[in-house]
Amino acid sequence: MSAIGISFQPLAESALLFSLGDEIDPALVNRVMALAAAIDREAIDGVTDVVSSYTTIMVVFDPAVADYDALTDAFTRLADEPATSADAPSRQITIPVAYGGEMGPDLDDVARHTELSADEVIVRHAAATYVVASMGFAPGFGFLIGLPAELAIPRRRNPRTRVPAGSVAIGGIQTGVYSLETPGGWNVIGRTPLVLFDHTRDEPTLLQRGDHVRFQSISAAEYRAIAEATPNPRQPGTSPAEVVA
Amino acid sequence: MSRSIAVIEPGLLTTVQDLGRPGLMRFGFTPGGAIDRGALILGNRLVGNLPSAAGLEVTLIGPRLRFHGEAMVAITGADLGASLNRESVPLWTPLLVRDGDELSFDPLRDTKTGARAYICIAGGIDIAPVMGSRSTDLFGRFGGVEGRSLVADDRLPLGEPSESADQSLRRRLAVPPAVPLPDQPVRVVIGPQRQRFTDAGIATFFQASFSVSSQSDRMGMRLSGPPLALSHGADMISEGIAHGAIQVPGDGQPIVLLAGRQTVGGYPKIATVIGADLDRLGQRRPADRITFAEVDRPTAREAHLASLARLGDDAIVSDPAPGIGLPRANTGGLETPMIEREMGEISGWDATSVSRLVQSLHEANVVTFRLQIANLGVDLEWYRDADTGGEARRARAAEPVTSSVVPSPTPPDGAVVTAPMLGMFYRRPAPDQAPFVEEGHPVTNGQQIGLIEVMKTFHEITASRDGTLTEFHVEDGQFVEFGQTIATIADAA
Numbered sequence: 001m002s003a004i005g006i007s008f009q010p011l012a013e014s015a016l017l018f019s020l021g022d023e024i025d026p027a028l029v030n031r032v033m034a035l036a037a038a039i040d041r042e043a044i045d046g047v048t049d050v051v052s053s054y055t056t057i058m059v060v061f062d063p064a065v066a067d068y069d070a071l072t073d074a075f076t077r078l079a080d081e082p083a084t085s086a087d088a089p090s091r092q093i094t095i096p097v098a099y100g101g102e103m104g105p106d107l108d109d110v111a112r113h114t115e116l117s118a119d120e121v122i123v124r125h126a127a128a129t130y131v132v133a134s135m136g137f138a139p140g141f142g143f144l145i146g147l148p149a150e151l152a153i154p155r156r157r158n159p160r161t162r163v164p165a166g167s168v169a170i171g172g173i174q175t176g177v178y179s180l181e182t183p184g185g186w187n188v189i190g191r192t193p194l195v196l197f198d199h200t201r202d203e204p205t206l207l208q209r210g211d212h213v214r215f216q217s218i219s220a221a222e223y224r225a226i227a228e229a230t231p232n233p234r235q236p237g238t239s240p241a242e243v244v245a
Numbered sequence: 246m247s248r249s250i251a252v253i254e255p256g257l258l259t260t261v262q263d264l265g266r267p268g269l270m271r272f273g274f275t276p277g278g279a280i281d282r283g284a285l286i287l288g289n290r291l292v293g294n295l296p297s298a299a300g301l302e303v304t305l306i307g308p309r310l311r312f313h314g315e316a317m318v319a320i321t322g323a324d325l326g327a328s329l330n331r332e333s334v335p336l337w338t339p340l341l342v343r344d345g346d347e348l349s350f351d352p353l354r355d356t357k358t359g360a361r362a363y364i365c366i367a368g369g370i371d372i373a374p375v376m377g378s379r380s381t382d383l384f385g386r387f388g389g390v391e392g393r394s395l396v397a398d399d400r401l402p403l404g405e406p407s408e409s410a411d412q413s414l415r416r417r418l419a420v421p422p423a424v425p426l427p428d429q430p431v432r433v434v435i436g437p438q439r440q441r442f443t444d445a446g447i448a449t450f451f452q453a454s455f456s457v458s459s460q461s462d463r464m465g466m467r468l469s470g471p472p473l474a475l476s477h478g479a480d481m482i483s484e485g486i487a488h489g490a491i492q493v494p495g496d497g498q499p500i501v502l503l504a505g506r507q508t509v510g511g512y513p514k515i516a517t518v519i520g521a522d523l524d525r526l527g528q529r530r531p532a533d534r535i536t537f538a539e540v541d542r543p544t545a546r547e548a549h550l551a552s553l554a555r556l557g558d559d560a561i562v563s564d565p566a567p568g569i570g571l572p573r574a575n576t577g578g579l580e581t582p583m584i585e586r587e588m589g590e591i592s593g594w595d596a597t598s599v600s601r602l603v604q605s606l607h608e609a610n611v612v613t614f615r616l617q618i619a620n621l622g623v624d625l626e627w628y629r630d631a632d633t634g635g636e637a638r639r640a641r642a643a644e645p646v647t648s649s650v651v652p653s654p655t656p657p658d659g660a661v662v663t664a665p666m667l668g669m670f671y672r673r674p675a676p677d678q679a680p681f682v683e684e685g686h687p688v689t690n691g692q693q694i695g696l697i698e699v700m701k702t703f704h705e706i707t708a709s710r711d712g713t714l715t716e717f718h719v720e721d722g723q724f725v726e727f728g729q730t731i732a733t734i735a736d737a738a
Contacts, residue, residue, distance in 0.1 A: 009437035011487035012517040013545035017437045024482055036271075049270040051485030053509055058485025060270070063546045064553065136485070136509030139273040139385045143483055143509070154480045155511070157495040161460070161701065171511060172480045179273070180385060182507070183464070185494065197273075199375060199387040205272065 006079050008072045011058070016068060018057040018075050024145055024173055029054050029133045033209065038078045044071065053134045053143065090131075090212045095177060097126070097168050097215045098223040099190035106156075106187035110170060113153045122217050124148050125168075125189065130175065132211040140179035140197030140205035144213055147175045159185035166191045168215065179205070190217075193227035248314030250366070252399040256308035256350065257666065258700050260463075261370050261389035261401070262363075263299040266378035270485065270508045277388070278380045280463060280504050280527035281361050283556050284322035288365030290561045291319035291339050291416050293408040298369030299379035301395075303362040304700060305530065306666050306727075307350020308395060310364075316342045316403060317367035317413040321422070323359025323528055326351035336362075337422050339413045352666070352727040359528035367413055368404035383463055384505055415564040420555075430538035431526050433491065433516035434545050438481065441513040442493070446474035450515055451537055455499065459531040459669040459699050459724065463505035466526065468535060472497025475513060483511035489518030489526075491537075503527060521548035531668065531699060532724045660710045662732045664725040668699030670706070672721040680721070687737055688714045694732060697725065712737050 009017040020035070021028045036052035039059065046065030051058040061071065099122040100107040111118040130144035137143070152173040160183060163169070167178040169186035178184060179196035196206045207213070218226070252259075262285065265278025279285035279302055286296040301308075307325045318340050320327045327334050328349050334340055342348065348364070372379055372390065381389025390399055406413070439447070455468035479495035486492070490502045492512040501518060502510075504527075518526055519540060529535060540548070664670065672680040672695050682694045688708040695706040695717075708714065712734040719725055 010434055010517075010542040010545075011437060012434045012489055012519045013542055013549045014520050015485075015487035015517075017484065017487075019437075022482070048267045049276075049485075051270045051508060053484045054482050056482075056484040058270075058487065060267070060487065064550055068542065068546075134483070134509065135271065136273045137483070137507045141273055141509075154478070155495070157479075159494060172482075174483065174511075182384060185512075197385070199385070 006076065008075070010068060013063045015058060015060045016071065018059060018072075019055060020057075020079070021055045024054045024133075026131070026145060029131075029145060032057060033133075035075075035078060038081070039075065042074065042078070044074065047071070051136060053136070054145065090210055091208070093207065093211050093213045095168070095192050095194060095213060095215050096218040096222065096226060097190040097192050098218055098220055099125075099168075101220070103164075103191035103220075103223075104168070104189040106169070107189045110151065110153050110187050110189055114150055116150070121151060121189065124151055125170075125175070126215045126217045128214075130213040130215075132207050132209050132213060135205070135207065135209050137176075138178070138180045138182050138197070139199070140207065142176055142207035142209070142211065142213070144175050147173055149173070151175075153187055155185040156187060159183050163188060164191065166193065166196065168192060177207075190215075191223070193223050193230055195230055195232045198232070248312075248316060248368075248403040250316075250370075250401040250403065251311045251313060252308060252395050252397055252401070253311055253347070254309040254349075255395040255397055255399070256303055257306035257702065258304035258462075259308045259395040260302050260381040260383065260393075261299050261372060261395075262302040262380045263369075263378055264297045265380050265504060266376050266382075266388075269376060273508055274376065275382060275384055275505055275508055276488070277382050277384075277463075277505050278378070279363065281322050281359075281363065281524040282504075283524045283552070284361070284363045285365065286556045287337070287418065287422075287560055288319040288321035288363045289369075290556075290558075291321070291337065291413070291418070292317045292365055292367040293406060293413050293416070294365060294367060294369055296556070298365070298404075299372070300363050300365040300370065301401075303350065303364060305360055306352060307362060309347060309349040312342045312344065312346050312348065314344050314403070315410065317406060317410050318342045318348070319365045320348075320362055321365065322362040324354075324356040325359075325362045326354035326356075327362065328354070337418050339416050341410055341414060355727065357530065357726075360530045361528060366403055367406035367408070367410075371402045371404035382505070384507065411566075412563070415566065416561050417564065419560055419562045427533070428536075429525075430536040431522050432519045432540045432545070432548070433489075433537050434519060434542055435516050435539055436514070437517075438513035438515065441475055441477045441481065442515055443474040443476045446476070446497075447515070449473055450499070451539060454534045454536045457529050457531050457533045457535065460701055461531065462701050463503060465503055465506060466501040466529065468499045468501065470498070473499060473515060477513075479512055481511055481513055483509050486510050486514070487517050489520070489523050490514045491516050491518065501526065519545035519548055521545070521552040524552075660712065660734045661730050662694065662706065662709050662734065664697060664706070664727055664729045664731055666697060666699060666704060667726050668697040668704070668724070670719050670721070670723055670725045670731060671696050671698065672717065682708075682714055684714060684716055686714055688712060688734060706731060708732075708734055710734055 007019045020032055032052050036050050036057050039050050046062040049060035107118050111121050128146050128148050130146035132142035133145045134143040153170055155171045163178050163184035165181045167188045168190040169188045171186035177196055262279040265276040267276045289296050289298045320336050324336055328351050330347055375388045386392035449471050450473055453470045455470035458467035458469050460467045473493050486502050491499050492514045493499050494512045689711050692708045693705050694708050697704045715735045716733045718730045
């Protein structure tokens with residue numbers, strides 16, 4: 001690995017963006033993950049957050065303690081070192097999804113944009129295997145790579161102010177599951193009855209970085225059955241009676 | 246034991262906040278915490294707390310709170326009309342709140358100079374921390390009180406103060422709080438996606454002024470103004486979002502990401518607000534106007550360190566402990582020997598002797614006086630400017646606040662419906678739906694005639710009597726202030 005192609009951008013005085021490329025590419029994602037882990041291991045004084053994504057690592061620091069130039073020098077040096085990724089075996093997670101209808105209000109838009117039938121969009125979305133490339137946006141939200149290229153669709157021009165928790169959506173060439181009811185700009189094609197984030201659970205988030213994920217198409221009745229069997233004390237708004245009715 | 250605060254009315258958006266939970270962004274947790282961190286830190290310092298103690302963040306329309314047990318309280322940030330037992334109280338000052346006292350916010354006394362006030366209580370709000378912080382994460386719905394803003398009947402337990410009330414009462418700010426200058430631009434460092442905007446888009450960003458949208462919240466301040474032209478579309482690969490990042494979605498309207506923001510996002514970011522200006526930015530109200538100015542990273546760092554220095558231990562000074570007698574400088578002409586004579590003559594501390602002392606002090610032109618013997622305390626403050634004779638009270642005189650909105654004269658033959666809060670007024674339930682009621686149509690008392698949106702919450706506006714709604718005084722989608730006349734209802738024809 002070499003430092004060619006890396007760049008740094010200051011985000012005001014207390015953060016910087018470390019860019020390693022500008023394409024979503026599994027090899028690059030692996031490099032970013034390994035480098036973020038290496039930055040963590042350095043435990044640099046004043047660094048508070050290391051947030052990796054597909055192509056970038058955002059580093060938040062206390063500018064009274066850590067120096068911008070010293071940080072970028074250290075990260076450049078780490079980028080030059082050979083990757084020492086010691087990945088644990090990936091977990092396999094299957095996420096059941098009720099596609100379309102009220103739970104997937106943008107499925108028809110995706111079908112129109114991709115010139116596929118709605119059923120074909122569902123089949124292709126559920127056939128692929130995805131990898132959790134990055135956690136973030138919201139607690140428990142995983143950014144998944146592996147979306148079939150023909151399903152890519154730009155984000156909505158105006159983000160929705162409310163997207164229900166469990167919504168399965170496509171934004172650009174990324175897909176993911178909204179872990180909370182939040183504002184969001186992705187195209188919602190379905191919803192899972194699983195609870196992606198619950199801070200009272202021992203493992204608050206269903207997904208972790210590096211997980212392998214598949215989606216499985218289910219009916220509204222199956223959605224209701226799984227939702228009823230899934231404890232969800234925090235988000236009564238996603239109880240099946242309200243979302244399926 | 247078990248001192249607490251009971252919520253009578255929650256206000257618009259009142260949350261428990263501290264300095265947040267940094268270090269967890271990699272798991273998707275926003276750092277969160279107070280929007281105006283400086284106001285929370287100074288408020289905590291004024292009542293002897295650590296800067297990280299949990300207080301209440303009050304947004305635009307304040308709560309009504311009842312104290313159970315005595316507490317030292319400092320209210321900082323925006324002057325939203327803070328009142329103790331309906332009397333106006335000063336901000337940035339330790340206040341002794343007694344068992345049963347009611348702290349509230351009077352919208353008529355809101356100076357409209359800020360959006361968020363902080364209520365800091367000695368000992369802090371003693372709820373269980375979640376992942377290292379008591380701050381409310383409204384986005385993740387955890388922390389604070391069940392991850393939500395306060396509602397009526399919530400009960401907030403208070404922690405043990407670190408010092409006596411008397412020690413806290415002697416604390417004050419070393420320097421008066423900065424007066425916000427509305428025209429001062431918000432400073433930013435350009436990037437990281439400078440190249441995704443056209444030169445015209447960048448020029449617009451620095452030349453135009455933007456209006457704060459009523460859809461703003463703790464996550465982000467939505468701005469509206471001339472659209473910022475993107476050169477490569479609004480879709481990009483998601484990446485980490487810094488505090489103060491200004492993202493621009495496809496409609497070209499910027500959103501400044503605040504303490505409660507999402508950790509990662511995929512809209513181009515034109516610039517990042519510098520740390521030194523984040524508190525001031527967070528105090529901008531819906532419909533306020535904002536302009537931006539560019540600085541470089543070293544300037545941003547210097548400004549940040551300087552702003553942090555203003556929040557340190559030195560920010561607070563303690564007046565010397567009062568002894569028997571008064572410091573000469575405070576006596577306003579009263580000779581110390583005279584005080585000592587009075588004190589010497591008072592032995593039993595009954596009502597008569599206290600009023601004799603009060604009378605002597607008043608005649609001697611003493612302006613402020615505090616007497617504390619064992620559990621008994623007297624605080625006195627006279628106001629010369631009001632020329633109200635012997636009136637003595639603890640709170641400052643309420644200053645009349647000139648509202649920027651001149652209320653319409655009440656029509657003699659019809660009731661008026663006034664705005665119960667500031668926000669965006671709508672006559673329709675949704676843009677593509679018919680109005681709740683047309684002008685000239687009959688209405689019944691309690692019937693919905695419109696709604697007000699503020700901080701992404703909606704509030705029904707209802708008819709105040711039976712009759713005919715003769716006129717709306719505000720347009721659909723117009724910003725209204727508290728008390729502004731919305732509609733006139735005449736007797737039914």
